[in-house]
Amino acid sequence: MSDALLQVRGIGISFGGLKAVQDFSLSLPRGGLYGLIGPNGAGKTTAFNLLTGVYQAQSGTVELDGRRIERLKPHEIAHAGLSRTFQNIRLFGELSVLDNVMLACHCRGRHTLLGTVLRLSRFVRQEAAMRRRATSLLELFGLARLADEQAKSLPYGDQRRLEICRALATEPKVLLLDEPAAGMNPSEKKSLAASIRDIRDRFAMTILLIEHDMGLVMDICEQITVLDYGVTIAQGPPRQVQQDPRVIEAYLGEPAKA
């Protein structure tokens, strides 16, 4: 038994003949900020989908804070303390920004039909607590003034930050970020990097980050895992990974074969 908060051992999945992720392992310590990189189609998002239960792993185990989660359903995994953002933004577009975050608070609450319909004290107080919590999270991300807007009407960068905000609202132990900086301009990226660091420090959060922007990854991540064709080709601190010949080969677009 290791002291890692998220311990992944040899998970994998294939779609038909395509081995999208093979033998993926990772040991993420409490408070760690790790990166997951690789060329397009390398299997990074698929790895997230395996961890969060969108796909069932065909092999391997996932342990979150000592608890096996690889057979749980997605909502159970969220309850267990693993939350994520989506590469292709998946906000609740018709709902307000505030409601998006409040919905994510839902999983830490207790709900009864009777309490809801009769507006019993427990319900009213919990609803107020959710609103307070959601509002302070929005403030943290500079989104509070947009609280009443429909999520789909937000500019792109704000939608990405709202995704992070929503994921945090579930009170996760580990946060998975799937290309949070995609489509942002350099100055937005810079402030995003600062907020990711800030989240880690302030909430003592443990973070796994997928990102294409090498500068950003190398800058903020302590350890990096590199995927190519579903296979882990390198794992280590940024400097070491950067100089790994197999990584360079994969990124230079040679038809590399692991």
Next chain:
Amino acid sequence: MQSLADNLAHQPARGVRDRVLAQAPWGVALLVALVVHFVLGPVLGPYWSQVATQAAIAVMLAVSLNIVNGYTGQFSIGHAGFAAVGGFTGAAVSYYGALALWGGATKQEGFLVPGEWLMVGGSLLGAVLAAGLGYIVGLPALRLRGDYLAIVTLGFGEIVRVLLQISGPQLFEADDLRSSGFKQWFPPPLGGAQGFTGVPTYASLFWVGLFAALVCIVAYRIKFSSPGRALLSSREDEIAARAMGVNLARYKVRAFVLAAALAGLAGGLYAHTGVVMQPREAGFIKSFEIIIFVVLGGLGSISGVVLAAIGLTVLPEILRDPQRLIEAWGLLAAVGVLATVGGVAMRRSGSRWAPLAVGLGATALGLLAVALVASGANALMRSATGDPQANIGKYRMIFYSLMLIGAMLLRPQGLMGVREVWDHFRRARPAPGRPGGAAT
């Protein structure tokens, strides 16, 4: 960042005043029902009272279906099946109960007579049965993706219809009931293809008004709550909703069961409006009418769905007999012109209620216009066919379908979208998820 539990711990306790205020809407519903019954009823007269009764039941059916088709984005097309389950349960309880208790099913005159309570009990039993069937039907279907629910509910409605058709003949006499054995009760004596008749007409404006208001309050409080957000989020994006910890299967089943129960309740009242309960009440055509209310009103919008249900219940009556409205042309014209002119003036002065006044005026003038056109059309049809009863009301399904096509082309989100009517009078802001204080 504090956790939700910390936030909750710091949340002040709720005072007695707030607790009482939170239950105020139930009292208001009772008051409204009393006013409708004792003030509006006599004003409307027997004919329009009957129309209003049917409109209230349509509201209950539409608002309950909206919980499934509107909030969760599932597609149920067997809602009438659940209403029929409640309807025939209510009818049987009331009729046979009256035979057993009082020796006959003649209507007892008065307000809140024992027979009415039998109706309420029977309707509630119908709601429970419908909920149970909803659970059996919904549990397997909702675990699967998308279209399965539509197919399964379609099948459910048709099965109910066929079962009702092969049910046993109705027992009309107290003596028959007393001497009945297993043979009379299996299949249950629900009238078969002839239908079930003679249920006393206890569904007064008071009862339908009260229950329609209660259903609306329940639907509203669910929509603007944490569980309501869970339902709405599933219609927006199922994968994201799950990833945020929403147990979608459980919520969908609960929503479906609740909707079935409320439909059963509505059906129970419907059986007491003087109709002959026919097996076709369970069929697809009936379900389709309810779907039209929900789609036209706006999937998810309670007020939109209520308006659509009322409008589409009243409209065929106007088409059938426009003369009644034309006789009231003075009132309609006066209200129409005054409200429209007033509304325009209000807009000048920047009042946010201007659209409401203009809407009221336009509705009154529109009603008059519809009545005049329908009157002309009916006269044409009568002279062409030689049938003095001919009217364009018979073709209402054609108008509905055209309206549906028009709405899909012009306003695919329905009259209101997911928003409520009053949201359109506020500054632009998305509707869901705002419990407007303790008393709402």
